Amino acid sequence: MGLLAPLALIGLITIPIIVAFYMLRLRRPSQPVSSTFLWQQLVRDVEANAPWQRLKRSLLLLLQLLLALLLAFVVARPFSEHPAGLARDLVLVIDASASMSATDVFPDRLTAAKRLAQEQLAQVPSDGRVSVIAAGDTARVVANEATDRGRISQAIESVTASTSASDLTDALKLANSLAKRARGAEVLVVTDDAFSASPDVVLEVPVRVLTVGRERDNQAIAALAVRADPSGLKRTLFVSVANYSGSIVGRSLQILADGVPVTARDLYLDPLTRADVVIDELPPGASVVEARLAPATDGDEPSGPPDYMPLDDAAWAIVPPDRLRRVLLVGPGNVYIQNAFALLPNVELYGATAAQWPTTTGKDKFDLIVFDGFVPPDLPNKPILAFAPPQTSPLGVVLGTLDEFGMGQPAVNDPLLRGVDLTRLHIARTQQMELPAWARAVLPGSDGPLMYAGLRDGQPTAVFAFDISDSDLPLQVAWPIMVSNLAGELLGLNAAALDPLAPSSPIDIPITPDSQGVRVTLPDGTVETLPPGATGASSVTFVTTRQLGVYRAEVIPAPAPSGSPGASPRSSPSGLGVATEDEPLLFAVDLFSSDESNIRPGDGARLTALGTDVPVDPANVGTARDEFWPLLAALTLLFLVIEWLVYERDGARRVLNGLRGLNPLRRSAGKAA
Amino acid sequence: MKRELLPSSVDPTVFDEAFLRQLERLMLVTKKAVRGGMKGVRRSVKRGQSVEFTDYRNYTLGDDLRALDWNLYARLEKLFIKLFIEEEDVNVHILVDASASMEGGAPDKMLFAKRAAAALAYVGLASYDRISMAVLQGRVARRFPSVRGTGRVFQVLADLSGVQPAPGPTDLVSACRHYAAQITQRGPLLLISDLFDANVERAISELAGTRCDVAILHTLSTDELDPPLEGDLRLVDRETGDGVNVTADLYTIDAYKSRLAAWQARLEEVSTKRRVAYVPIPTTLPLADLVFAELRRRNVVAA
Numbered sequence: 001m002g003l004l005a006p007l008a009l010i011g012l013i014t015i016p017i018i019v020a021f022y023m024l025r026l027r028r029p030s031q032p033v034s035s036t037f038l039w040q041q042l043v044r045d046v047e048a049n050a051p052w053q054r055l056k057r058s059l060l061l062l063l064q065l066l067l068a069l070l071l072a073f074v075v076a077r078p079f080s081e082h083p084a085g086l087a088r089d090l091v092l093v094i095d096a097s098a099s100m101s102a103t104d105v106f107p108d109r110l111t112a113a114k115r116l117a118q119e120q121l122a123q124v125p126s127d128g129r130v131s132v133i134a135a136g137d138t139a140r141v142v143a144n145e146a147t148d149r150g151r152i153s154q155a156i157e158s159v160t161a162s163t164s165a166s167d168l169t170d171a172l173k174l175a176n177s178l179a180k181r182a183r184g185a186e187v188l189v190v191t192d193d194a195f196s197a198s199p200d201v202v203l204e205v206p207v208r209v210l211t212v213g214r215e216r217d218n219q220a221i222a223a224l225a226v227r228a229d230p231s232g233l234k235r236t237l238f239v240s241v242a243n244y245s246g247s248i249v250g251r252s253l254q255i256l257a258d259g260v261p262v263t264a265r266d267l268y269l270d271p272l273t274r275a276d277v278v279i280d281e282l283p284p285g286a287s288v289v290e291a292r293l294a295p296a297t298d299g300d301e302p303s304g305p306p307d308y309m310p311l312d313d314a315a316w317a318i319v320p321p322d323r324l325r326r327v328l329l330v331g332p333g334n335v336y337i338q339n340a341f342a343l344l345p346n347v348e349l350y351g352a353t354a355a356q357w358p359t360t361t362g363k364d365k366f367d368l369i370v371f372d373g374f375v376p377p378d379l380p381n382k383p384i385l386a387f388a389p390p391q392t393s394p395l396g397v398v399l400g401t402l403d404e405f406g407m408g409q410p411a412v413n414d415p416l417l418r419g420v421d422l423t424r425l426h427i428a429r430t431q432q433m434e435l436p437a438w439a440r441a442v443l444p445g446s447d448g449p450l451m452y453a454g455l456r457d458g459q460p461t462a463v464f465a466f467d468i469s470d471s472d473l474p475l476q477v478a479w480p481i482m483v484s485n486l487a488g489e490l491l492g493l494n495a496a497a498l499d500p501l502a503p504s505s506p507i508d509i510p511i512t513p514d515s516q517g518v519r520v521t522l523p524d525g526t527v528e529t530l531p532p533g534a535t536g537a538s539s540v541t542f543v544t545t546r547q548l549g550v551y552r553a554e555v556i557p558a559p560a561p562s563g564s565p566g567a568s569p570r571s572s573p574s575g576l577g578v579a580t581e582d583e584p585l586l587f588a589v590d591l592f593s594s595d596e597s598n599i600r601p602g603d604g605a606r607l608t609a610l611g612t613d614v615p616v617d618p619a620n621v622g623t624a625r626d627e628f629w630p631l632l633a634a635l636t637l638l639f640l641v642i643e644w645l646v647y648e649r650d651g652a653r654r655v656l657n658g659l660r661g662l663n664p665l666r667r668s669a670g671k672a673a
Numbered sequence: 674m675k676r677e678l679l680p681s682s683v684d685p686t687v688f689d690e691a692f693l694r695q696l697e698r699l700m701l702v703t704k705k706a707v708r709g710g711m712k713g714v715r716r717s718v719k720r721g722q723s724v725e726f727t728d729y730r731n732y733t734l735g736d737d738l739r740a741l742d743w744n745l746y747a748r749l750e751k752l753f754i755k756l757f758i759e760e761e762d763v764n765v766h767i768l769v770d771a772s773a774s775m776e777g778g779a780p781d782k783m784l785f786a787k788r789a790a791a792a793l794a795y796v797g798l799a800s801y802d803r804i805s806m807a808v809l810q811g812r813v814a815r816r817f818p819s820v821r822g823t824g825r826v827f828q829v830l831a832d833l834s835g836v837q838p839a840p841g842p843t844d845l846v847s848a849c850r851h852y853a854a855q856i857t858q859r860g861p862l863l864l865i866s867d868l869f870d871a872n873v874e875r876a877i878s879e880l881a882g883t884r885c886d887v888a889i890l891h892t893l894s895t896d897e898l899d900p901p902l903e904g905d906l907r908l909v910d911r912e913t914g915d916g917v918n919v920t921a922d923l924y925t926i927d928a929y930k931s932r933l934a935a936w937q938a939r940l941e942e943v944s945t946k947r948r949v950a951y952v953p954i955p956t957t958l959p960l961a962d963l964v965f966a967e968l969r970r971r972n973v974v975a976a
Contacts, residue, residue: 028907028918034774034782034897035869036910036917038936042928084678650903 001080004627008075013449014068022061063643070636077629082452084537084624085123086208089145090115091175094159095191096136097166098503098596102192104215104308108528112212113190117156120188120210121149125622133177133189135171136162137504137546138465141178163311163548165402165593169199170209172610175662179205193602196595199248199610207611209604216600217245217305220312221275223592224291225499226282226319238278239291243269244598250296255279257286257319266296268303282319288550289317312597314633316550316588323493324348326365330357331372336474337387339368340483347487373467375468383460383490388431388467394456395463397434399448405430408444416442416462416627420478428474430466438538439463453489455538458512460490466523500590504546507587508539509553516556517543523549523589540631553585682882736869740789752821764805764819764858765797766885770866771808771836772843773912778894778956784894785956786865787833792964793863794829798822806832807852810839842912845870849879860884867893869912874943881947888950889969891940895957898933900926 002007033039034110057060082664093118100110110605117132122230131144132155137383143155168191181187183206192213223240243249248271255265262283267275296303307313328350341349352360354374363369363380371386375393384395392398410422422443432448438461439454445465453462468474472481501507507520509530517531518540524547532541545551573664645652693742732752740754771792775783794804803821804852806829807814817832845866856862862885871877880887902908902921909916919925944951952971954963 028905030909030916031902031906032777032911033900033908034777034867034894034911036908036913037869037871038929038932039908039917039919041932042919042925262798653923 001078004077005198006076006078008077009072011072011075012069014072015236017064018061018064019032019055020067023055026666039066052339059646060643063639063646067636068283068638070632070639074632074636077627078632079625079627081126081623081625084125084128086125086128086188086382086474087184087206088125088376088622089179089185090124090128091131091133091179091205092156093133093135093168093175093187093189093191094156094170095166095168095171096159096162097189098132098161098163098311098591098593099192099194099309099599100212101161101189101311102213102215102218102309102599104213104217104599108161109212110159113192113210114156114159116210116212117188117190118153120138121152121156122626123624126625127622128624129182130487131175132156133171133175133178134159135166135168136160137164137166139171139174141174144178163546163589163591165591165596167195167197167199167595169201172199172201172203172607175328176201176203176205179203183230188606189607191604191607192599193607194595194599195602198600198606201610203611205611206613209607211601211604213599215305215308216598217247217249217307218312218597218599219243219245219249219269219293219307220309220594220597221291221293221315221590221592222594222597223290224290224315224317224590226317235282235284235286235400237289237291237317239277239279239315240274241267241269241293242274242594242597243271243593243598245305247305251304251307252296253277254294256290256292257283258288259290265330268284268296273537277667286319287321288588289319290459291315291317297410303602308596311548312591314548315500315589315590315592316548318550318586318588325367325487326350327368327370327491328352328360328363329370329372330354330360330367330376331370331374331387334387334469336468336479336484337370337372338360340480341487343480344484344487346493365596366381368487374669381457381459384456385462385464385486385490387464388579389433389463389465390431393403394436395461396436396439396452396465399432400431400432401591402430402445402447403428405432405448406446408441408446408565410443411441414440414442414453416451416482416489417495418485419481420485421476422478424476425471425473427466427471427477429470433463435470455510458510458515458538462486462647497632500592501545502593503589503591504543506541506543507545508541509555509585510539511537511555511556513538516558519554519556520544521552521554523547523551536648548589548591550588553587573617619624624662683720686745706948716767729753729884730756730897746927763946764803764860765794766799766851766852766856766860766862767794767804767806768805768852768862768864768866768880769808769836770843770845770868771810771838772866773840774840774843774847774910775869775892776838776911778896780894780956782867782892782894783836783838785960787867788861788960789890789892789963791826791830791833792960793968794820795823795826796964798826798829803858804829808836809845809848809852810840810843812851814843814845814848814855816852816855840912842902843870844872845876846872846879849876853879853883854976856883856885859883859885863890864890865890865892867891867897868940873940875942876952877943877949887967888952889940889944889946891937891951891953893953893955894954898930898955900929902926906925920938 011535012520039135079175093115100113104616105112109614112618120588121130128403129145129147130143130152131141131145132152134140142158144154145154146152168189172187175187179187187203187207188203188210189207190210191213193209193211194213220242221239222242223238225238227236227238237255239253241251241253248268250266250268252264252266255262263279263281265277267277269275291314293307295307309467325347329337331354333351337351341347350366357374357376363382366382368383368385369380371384371389373388373390375386375389375391375395379394386395389395389398407425407427410417428448430445430450435452436456437450438456441449441451443449445452449463450465451463473479484556511532513519515532517529520528520529520530520542530542532540542553729742730753732754736754740756741748742753745751745753767790769786771783781800790806794806797804798820801822803817803819805819820828845868862880862883864880864887867887868891869890877889900921902919905920907918909917941951950971952967954967958967
């Protein structure tokens with residue numbers, strides 16, 4: 001037993017002071033009464049002529065002396081020592097992945113893990129240093145070599161559950177690098193060990209693992225997607241429900257469109273299987289579809305074991321817009337282009353010659369303008385697809401015409417070339433063009449790009465340097481696919497753009513160069529405003545996608561048109577159109593992770609095996625302290641309350657009598673009497 | 674009686690006319706027959722002229738023929754004289770404690786005692802009784818001249834108006850003994866006092882020894898029944914000037930009340946043993962209730 005702050009015992013000097021106060025004679029105000037005949041027999045205090053009086057027995061005095069004694073010892077922080085169970089330098093890794101939100105232990109695995117970690121702090125030597133790493137969507141150091149127990153405890157409590165998947169690899173790498181700084185360090189991992197694969201890391205320090213979690217019963221929505229059929233008239237919902245439990249379960253799958261229930265299906269899932277559900281009856285005009293898993297009931301009894309992880313019981317999907325898109329083809333007329341666009345659903349094709357262009361009205365009504373061998377002097381502020389621009393324009397600088405040239409390697413990962421094979425493409429003649437700063441080369445050539453695309457002043461733009469009539473592209477299978485891809489990028493029809501994001505994944509939101517940024521409404525209703533990263537930027541990156549649900553992005557328009565020429569080589573890789581206030585951009589974030597939904601806890605042996613077998617150096621094991629001040633502080637509080645009650649016993653009795661008076665039974669009994 | 678008709682020496686706040694009219698219906702009750710001097714409305718031990726028959730005796734020569742019972746003579750042919758109870762007046766003794774402890778209180782104890790004394794005196798006067806009033810102060814009883822007849826009520830009121838609490842200690846035993854020694858004619862004896870005296874039981878014995886019908890009206894103010902005290906105080910005795918330090922809290926007040934109740938119970942026990950009527954009266958009690966309810970209930974007065 002020792003004292004951490006023995007100087008605090010100076011506070012014991014208050015004890016004689018308290019006693020002195022009790023011995024001092026009290027100065028009392030005089031109160032004339034008719035007679036003191038009756039009072040004389042009730043006197044408690046003995047009057048004395050001296051300023052001091054004899055000390056009397058008093059409960060208040062006893063309590064106050066006890067309080068002073070306890071307070072002095074609380075501040076002095078008494079402790080006892082015992083051999084520490086952990087190394088002097090400890091790196092504590094707390095798994096905060098989505099599976100830690102499972103509720104098979106009360107209240108959930110993460111809270112239980114934090115409780116375990118707090119208990120382990122008692123095993124850390126008194127002079128030990130603890131680093132705490134939260135292994136959520138990223139590995140984050142919340143305390144670095146902290147020695148203050150309060151700060152470590154606070155850091156542990158600050159760890160919050162993530163909604164994303166995590167396999168501890170990054171966290172263990174970080175822990176390894178932190179532990180290597182000190183000799184004889186140790187890594188303590190608190191996790192449910194519910195990973196399909198072992199983390200790909202080898203640690204150079206011993207690893208100790210504490211596991212939480214008991215059950216594996218969980219059902220999840222493993223996939224959710226809405227796709228339009230080729231006609232573009234019907235929307236079909238694909239749902240995949242997985243049962244990670246070891247027994248047959250019944251669940252009700254509820255589908256909501258824009259928050260309104262549409263249909264519900266009862267599913268009976270075999271152990272460790274998936275069930276795919278296709279639903280065709282989505283209401284027209286719906287923009288967001290939500291799927292929920294709820295317990296199916298046979299009569300009054302739930303069917304099967306409980307679902308311990310509610311996080312993956314809901315998923316959202318964005319319905320592809322089915323608005324009619326208008327495309328204007330300006331040129332002499334090209335049957336290949338006309339046929340390719342005519343095949344696209346929800347696309348209406350209009351035509352005009354170059355001579356009719358200046359007099360064409362309602363140009364702003366079109367969603368895409370295709371210039372075939374013609375470029376007007378003033379380009380409309382619309383998405384543009386151009387074939388063989390005859391002269392230099394904002395679409396690109398034309399250097400001349402080439403009859404002999406070589407084809408470069410196509411950018412196969414470009415979204416415009418998805419499913420497109422251009423290896424057998426032959427081009428007879430092309431315009432020699434210079435790649436503009438805002439564009440990326442999709443099909444490079446030896447003397448200039450043959451095809452490029454990008455965001456020009458915030459407008460998706462794609463340019464073919466050659467006339468397709470001078471190539472065999474229209475005769476290939478790749479042509480309608482390429483046009484479909486072009487429509488996806490230029491008209492925002494790309495189905496891939498509507499695929500849900502994984503939690504904590506970044507997303508690029510296209511903006512117009514003159515806009516002031518993007519306003520993103522999160523699923524919980526909070527609003528984040530993102531200013532553009534640079535003047536004239538064509539997109540902003542949104543990274544706060546930790547919540548599961550539907551996000552709504554709106555571009556904040558500029559107060560006055562600035563007309564600043566934007567130039568960015570970046571494309572819109574997601575293929576998203578620019579969101580406006582009238583037509584906001586919706587995107588969903590879903591937890592489709594079998595690793596996280598499969599909550600079967602492990603025993604931590606594979607994690608232990610990642611560390612070294614070398615035991616912790618006994619010389620590096622110190623002594624841990626058990627402090628008693630919390631107990632003493634609780635006792636102090638208790639005695640303080642008792643002292644207050646004794647001092648204010650009159651008030652306490654009044655309150656008690658008042659409460660008795662409020663008792664309706666007593667009151668009614670009194671009335672009856 | 675109108676207030677403007679009162680003599681200037683009478684405190685106009687003592688009574689009003691309506692109250693006096695009510696008092697006229699009351700009469701002090703004596704528990705046994707008394708010997709008086711003048712003709713009154715009280716039963717006397719003597720046989721005399723009244724309407725209340727008591728006995729017969731044989732006729733002897735010289736008896737008043739008007740007292741013969743002729744009906745009996747017609748039946749028995751013997752002469753009998755009818756005997757009637759003689760009715761006389763009685764001397765009512767009213768003692769008012771005017772010690773310093775009677776001063777103060779809410780309502781004021783001295784004022785209450787004077788009004789109660791005046792009310793009882795008027796009841797006696799209305800019953801054709803003789804009223805002997807005295808004020809106990811110091812070690813003596815200061816007597817006022819005896820009065821008889823309702824017309825002397827102003828004299829009583831004037832006497833009482835001049836009574837003020839005496840400063841200094843009062844010896845209740847000596848004062849009572851002093852008055853008892855002066856009693857020549859027995860009758861109802863009413864003591865109005867707060868009885869704050871260490872030897873109050875001896876004072877009761879002194880009064881009981883007079884063989885009067887003693888009734889003690891124990892007058893206490895609200896401040897004495899439920900002291901509104903709180904905190905650390907030094908209580909100063911109005912009579913002696915002695916101080917007592919107390920820490921007044923609910924426990925202390927409760928202990929005081931218990932002590933007061935025990936004291937009153939002891940006084941009642943002693944009074945009962947001495948055949949004395951003990952009537953505890955709070956000064957908040959309306960005077961009408963005192964005379965018409967409380968004293969009637971205790972059989973001190975009767976309609």
